[in-house]
Amino acid sequence: MKRILLLVPVIMVLLVAQVMLAYANVERSSPEYAVPGEWFTVEVTFTCPEDETNAIGIADTLAGAIDSQVDLEWCSPAASYVRTSFSNYECQNTVEYVWANTYQAGTEITAVYKVILEGEPMDEFTFEGFVLYYIGADPIGDGQLREELPVRQIKIKPDMSYALSAVNSWLSGETSMSEVLPVINAWVS
Numbered sequence: 001m002k003r004i005l006l007l008v009p010v011i012m013v014l015l016v017a018q019v020m021l022a023y024a025n026v027e028r029s030s031p032e033y034a035v036p037g038e039w040f041t042v043e044v045t046f047t048c049p050e051d052e053t054n055a056i057g058i059a060d061t062l063a064g065a066i067d068s069q070v071d072l073e074w075c076s077p078a079a080s081y082v083r084t085s086f087s088n089y090e091c092q093n094t095v096e097y098v099w100a101n102t103y104q105a106g107t108e109i110t111a112v113y114k115v116i117l118e119g120e121p122m123d124e125f126t127f128e129g130f131v132l133y134y135i136g137a138d139p140i141g142d143g144q145l146r147e148e149l150p151v152r153q154i155k156i157k158p159d160m161s162y163a164l165s166a167v168n169s170w171l172s173g174e175t176s177m178s179e180v181l182p183v184i185n186a187w188v189s
Contacts, residue, residue, distance in 0.1 A: 025049065026131055026147050030115075033157035033186050039069065039114045046131055048107040049145060055134040056099045058111050060149060064125030065093045065115045074112035077101075094129075121158035122183060126151060155186060163187035 030042040044058060062068065070082045080100040085093070097111045117125055133145040158166075166183040169175045 026149050028127070028150050028152050030127070030152055030154060033155050033189055034115075034117045035157050036118050037116065039116050041112065041114050042127070044111045044129075044131075044149060046109055046147065048103040048105055048109070049133060049147075050135050051105045053103045053105075053107075053133050053135050055101070056103065056109060057096065057132045057134075058098075058129065058149075059094055059096045059132075060111075060113075060127060060129035062093045062095065062115055062125070062127050064117055064119060064123070066118050067116045068093075068095050069114040070095055070097070071112075072097075075099075076108075076110045076112075079111070117154065117156060119156040121156050121162040122186065123156045125154050125156075127154065128152075157189070158183050158187045160187065 026044065026046040028042065028044050031040050034040050042060070042062075044060065048056070068084050070084055072079045072082055075097060077099065079097040081098040083096045085096070095111075095113050097113075099109065103109070119125070127149075128151045129149040131147045131149065133147075135143050135145060163183055163186075166175070166180045170177055170180040
């Protein structure tokens with residue numbers, strides 16, 4: 001009985017480590033701040049977790065995005081299929097890529113797309129999604145493995161007049177320095 005009780009924590013640590021490793025497999029790069037009305041690039045990079053991965057899909061929901069640009073050739077390797085769903089209410093503001101090919105463990109894949117946001121200075125938008133691997137020799141896969149994309153918050157960059165207004169508000173005692181510093185830092189970046 002003591003062996004079983006000792007084995008349970010070890011198994012839990014191994015399971016948690018596997019989940020952490022799987023999550024660390026997916027990286028998203030995008031700017032921290034976006035200029036309203038200007039395009040910026042998002043890249044999602046990940047590696048195949050197992051041999052005989054016969055298809056891979058990625059779906060990224062871009063809350064607050066008003067449009068996106070996608071291209072099969074921007075991806076590495078080139079994707080097989082792409083779809084944006086900016087008019088479908090259920091999956092609004094979603095970019096989807098599919099790679100319909102067989103990949104081996106460790107194959108690096110990068111999805112690239114461009115996004116445009118609209119909003120007021122310091123508005124925050126959340127991007128979240130997942131990668132779905134179809135694993136096995138069967139065309140529809142003997143199994144599926146899903147990895148969540150790291151959640152990413154992107155803020156609308158303030159312009160000079162907004163930053164000066166925040167400083168004037170602090171100088172007149174209406175706000176605290178802790179409220180003004182994020183605006184100044186965002187404007188400077």
